[in-house]
Amino acid sequence: MSNPLIHIEHIARTYEMGGETVHALRDVSLDIFPNEYVALMGPSGSGKSTLMNILGCLDTPSSGVYTFKGLDVNEMTDDDLAEIRNKEIGFVFQTFNLLPRATALKNIELPLIYSGISSEDRKERAIKALEDVGLGDRMLHRPNELSGGQRQRVAVARALVTKPSIILADEPTGNLDTKTGIEIMKLFQELWSKGNTVILVTHEEDIARHARRIIRIRDGKVESDTINPNPVTSFEIP
Amino acid sequence: MIRISEIQESFRIAFEGLQANKLRSFLTTLGVVIGITFVILMGWFLNGLDAALESTVNLLGTDVMYIDKWSWSGGQNWRKTMQRKNITYQQAMEFCNSVKTAEVSLPEAHKWGTTVKERDRTITGISVIGVPYSYSQLPAGTILYGRFFSQFEDEYSTNVTVLGYGVAKALFPEGDAIGRTIKIGGRTFEIIGVIIKRGTMMMDFVDNQVIIPISTFFGVYGMTGRSISIAVKAGSAEKLDEARAEATGLMRSIRNVPPGQEEDFSINETQTFKEQVETLRLATWGIGIGLTLLSFIVGIIGIMNIMFVSVTERTKEIGIRKSLGAKSSSILTQFLVESASLCLVGALIAFTFCSVVIAIAVRLVPEADFLTPYVPPQLILIAAIVSIIVGILAGIVPAIRASALDPVEALRYES
Ligand SMILES: Nc1ncnc2c1ncn2[C@@H]1O[C@H](COP(=O)(O)OP(=O)(O)O)[C@@H](O)[C@H]1O
Ligand SMILES: [Mg+2]
Numbered sequence: 001m002s003n004p005l006i007h008i009e010h011i012a013r014t015y016e017m018g019g020e021t022v023h024a025l026r027d028v029s030l031d032i033f034p035n036e037y038v039a040l041m042g043p044s045g046s047g048k049s050t051l052m053n054i055l056g057c058l059d060t061p062s063s064g065v066y067t068f069k070g071l072d073v074n075e076m077t078d079d080d081l082a083e084i085r086n087k088e089i090g091f092v093f094q095t096f097n098l099l100p101r102a103t104a105l106k107n108i109e110l111p112l113i114y115s116g117i118s119s120e121d122r123k124e125r126a127i128k129a130l131e132d133v134g135l136g137d138r139m140l141h142r143p144n145e146l147s148g149g150q151r152q153r154v155a156v157a158r159a160l161v162t163k164p165s166i167i168l169a170d171e172p173t174g175n176l177d178t179k180t181g182i183e184i185m186k187l188f189q190e191l192w193s194k195g196n197t198v199i200l201v202t203h204e205e206d207i208a209r210h211a212r213r214i215i216r217i218r219d220g221k222v223e224s225d226t227i228n229p230n231p232v233t234s235f236e237i238p
Numbered sequence: 239m240i241r242i243s244e245i246q247e248s249f250r251i252a253f254e255g256l257q258a259n260k261l262r263s264f265l266t267t268l269g270v271v272i273g274i275t276f277v278i279l280m281g282w283f284l285n286g287l288d289a290a291l292e293s294t295v296n297l298l299g300t301d302v303m304y305i306d307k308w309s310w311s312g313g314q315n316w317r318k319t320m321q322r323k324n325i326t327y328q329q330a331m332e333f334c335n336s337v338k339t340a341e342v343s344l345p346e347a348h349k350w351g352t353t354v355k356e357r358d359r360t361i362t363g364i365s366v367i368g369v370p371y372s373y374s375q376l377p378a379g380t381i382l383y384g385r386f387f388s389q390f391e392d393e394y395s396t397n398v399t400v401l402g403y404g405v406a407k408a409l410f411p412e413g414d415a416i417g418r419t420i421k422i423g424g425r426t427f428e429i430i431g432v433i434i435k436r437g438t439m440m441m442d443f444v445d446n447q448v449i450i451p452i453s454t455f456f457g458v459y460g461m462t463g464r465s466i467s468i469a470v471k472a473g474s475a476e477k478l479d480e481a482r483a484e485a486t487g488l489m490r491s492i493r494n495v496p497p498g499q500e501e502d503f504s505i506n507e508t509q510t511f512k513e514q515v516e517t518l519r520l521a522t523w524g525i526g527i528g529l530t531l532l533s534f535i536v537g538i539i540g541i542m543n544i545m546f547v548s549v550t551e552r553t554k555e556i557g558i559r560k561s562l563g564a565k566s567s568s569i570l571t572q573f574l575v576e577s578a579s580l581c582l583v584g585a586l587i588a589f590t591f592c593s594v595v596i597a598i599a600v601r602l603v604p605e606a607d608f609l610t611p612y613v614p615p616q617l618i619l620i621a622a623i624v625s626i627i628v629g630i631l632a633g634i635v636p637a638i639r640a641s642a643l644d645p646v647e648a649l650r651y652e653s
Pocket of ligand 2: 048049
């Protein structure tokens, strides 16, 4: 087997809140390999987002080892982490997290701005990414002129535009109706089949069933880590 | 390292912000507008002052000094100066005949604050100066039109006069003074020439004078009871020290000042004007700097405040940018550019305002011709730099706060 993209060992994350220690994650160990399609499952408050933030280098663990592509993340400076987020990670959030005043195209250009890509290249790549998610005709629309599904597609395009090693999606369908949710899941399926690595955070069984591997989290610990024997591959709209 | 693309982005964000909050931006920049207005107006005034001083000093001659009973700077004890004996015409002539280092030296007799008449018109506050014909060799004797009086006219106490520029302009605005007559001290004089404009601003008095032969002067006003000034032209500014040394020694011996005792005369130089202007300059600076600092402090507080509001309003945006790979330095730059742009806009408003004020001011006060009718270009640069510095000072703390935000916390922020 190839080297893992992500290797975490005995990761813990605690928060101090009003003198009390909240254990969001306790002793989590995982390996994630290139071109895996993983669902992080678990009830609300189980620590999924905390884990995803750590995997995405937005946050650092209180203890434990995290190596990303063989590099020790704990050793990295804030600027190194920013660079990893910029080049290696593509985030998709439940609330889309688009800049409200920027057009779809500008939103997609953002990560490229922080990698120092020239404005012509930026535009070209952003247009391509937007066309790939089927929104080539919505380039100059602002988020409030787009539907929820369209906004999430823009967010996916933004996550993809830097050609990252991993797509991290935290409840990407949480704010969408079932029909648009399925469309987004179809998009992730396509990305995965093109060779991308996808990690999906969800508390819905229906959504998790699309993934090839399902990791269940409870109370900040891995409850189970199994291969999904029959992943959903059809995207009929019910 | 901050990338060009990020800096471009920072400017884009800054101008987007400015446009989105026009009124708020304008109100916050008010302190900076006022501060920069002071900087520009102060600079403009001092600039004019320098130009005026320069031209006046040049016209009086940088190599010319005046030996006088009085000191121009007035710094000395008034009573002591009062007790000095007059410099008599004989002493002055003895000096002029003996001095070796001077290129030109001559006596000048003054009658201050008299009136001259041209037909039925009278102008007051005029000085009459009696000088020998050699006065034309001094910068102060440079002719604008007509001619200076001759040795012959000088020796024969002719009633001819050369007008200062101010007098000529007041009486003969058409420029047709030559050949006309005016009454000085009750006698009729023929105008034979007009001196170039020399004074600017507070040195106006040098143009409000009429020059007559010294022999004529004594005929009109008498020789006794007045102190004569001696003008000494060294020939070049470098020879001034040597000339001053000789003049001091010579004058001491002519006036029998015992060794070790203080001189009973003063040697005045154009340098004195510089000292006077320096006082005015310091006063301008003192007032200007005080007001400028005050408005900048007010401005900085206002802008800092609005930048804190801006950081809070855009916490989520900062989180999003960080999640997409913005480094702390990128966020820092973004907010610094924003506050610097805000101040730069303030400087632009101040510049426009000052341009209008200056245009009106020079029209209302035509005498202040030493002032430029526009904002001097170097001041535009200074104003721009100062406003950017103010912007950075005002923006640094909010920008640091923004850049230090934890990405996860910032993303969770809901306004
Ligand atoms: N910034 C924080 N401060 C304090 N407690 C937090 C913070 N973030 C998360 N938690 C707590 O950590 C636990 C896990 O949260 P989270 O990872 O968001 O769960 P999930 O995404 O699975 O719903 C929860 O109990 C939550 O209240
Ligand atoms: Mg969550």
